[in-house]
Amino acid sequence: MTETRPVITRFAPSPTGFLHIGGARTALFNWLFARHHGGTFLLRIEDTDRERSTQAAIDAILEGMAWLGLDADAPPIFQFARRDRHAEVAHQLLATGKAYRCYCTQQELEAMRETARAEGKPPIYNGMWRDRDPSEAPGGVPPVVRIKVPQSGDTLVNDQVLGTVSFSNTQLDDFILLRSDGTPTYMLSVVVDDFDMDVSHVIRGDDHFTNTARQLQIYHAMGWPEPVFAHLPMILGPDGAKLSKRHGALGVDAYRDMGYLPDAMRNYLLRLGWAHGDDEIISTEQAVAWFDLTGVGKSAARFDFAKLENLNGVYMREKAPQDLLPELLKTIARLNGKEVDAAGRARLETALPGLKERATNLVDLAKNAAFLFAQRPLVIEEAAAKLLTPEARQRLKGLAAALQSLQIWTIETIEACIRDFAGANGMKLGQAAQPLRAALTGSTTSPGIFDVLLALGQPESVARIQDQNL
């Protein structure tokens, strides 16, 4: 197994649902590995299950990958379109005696499993048609094609994550290559496609580990070189149980809608099962430079929303306001059911630097920005209302007048005005700022008060303050 072949990885989802978090991580690791080695990253849609494959799922997968920035180096390959080639391989195996036709009925197979289980043996196909003469075939029963797996010895799976694992061939059965309708099964298709696509590294979920021992039989039978295998541990729900719809088994689009940034998502997913010393905040560039299979852990990881939330906050703060704005506008529009108008947009642009420091996701940010678009008179939250005591309203009256008299409306002039007012009236800044905040935002929390005034503009600010003295 010498690795002078060019690195080619692939992500091979079956389009039976959205791109979930585990699939996204598998795609990310394949992408990173290819990018790290200057190799090729391919996408293959495994749509051989015609019953369950849908166009909607294909779209969701494509959109999810685009959102995460995982670009493939070639158009997606649709597995079903290659069914003739898969069948061709099965017939080749048939011709060389490495596969055979099996005429078992469903009932016979079930009975077989029953007895095996009762005897404490693996409930697998017992090879009853393996050496039977085709002339014994019952009429009218379309056969499946099964591969001949060695009946003794071991199959070694050499895995970059799990190490070398030995499977007794007696545990492996003569699995089906071609269904009775002549279509190829997944087992056959993956192997043929990976071989034809020159995939050098098969990086996939841990749930395929046992399958690898089976798939290896096809490689052996065809005399094809094995790719390097790396099986990634699963991602579990926060409670340690398998991901279900209740917790993390959401499509990546759901994370986007919850206001998470793709950069944060990538960073989070990367750290789930992979580590590079003590590094936590890892840019995509660094990830590409550092990624390797030896950093992949062996144990399943639980999905932790709190950490994702924290990471997302880090990325929100790091991001330039102008880069955050388009996504934020979309989020607000989605939340409000209408686009942000020009005036609102101007306020938002001014307030964004202060706003983005205080939110951990876009939805939160949108909510914190809502006061910018609120109609007068503002609805005052209970806690904020408590700040608007009669004395506070008195002060606000003076403040409104002072602010109204400002000739120039900049962060500096605003700050000077308020500090002067507070100083002249023997108040601490907080005594002026808190009632002001309540009047301007209807809330007790907001960006810095000077920033709020600046974003709202002079007329609106003064009007909102005066609203409290009616």
Add this chain to the structure above:
RNA sequence: GCGCCCUUCGUCUAUCGGUUAGGACGCUAGGUUUUCAACCUGGAAAGAGGGGUUCGACUCCCCUAGGGCGUACCA
């Protein structure tokens, strides 16, 4: 049932036979502060259990327990 894999703070993890077992999230005490965040300082918090091997085990081996995956004419 059978086979395979996994097991360090609550969570994600570092450690590759010798460390006061480190970091991050979360939690918590305090500081800073115009609110909230952010930020700074400190704290609590872990090697599943039992046997070996070794001068010495989180690290290597075995057993047990727990969890996961597979065992389809699904992928």
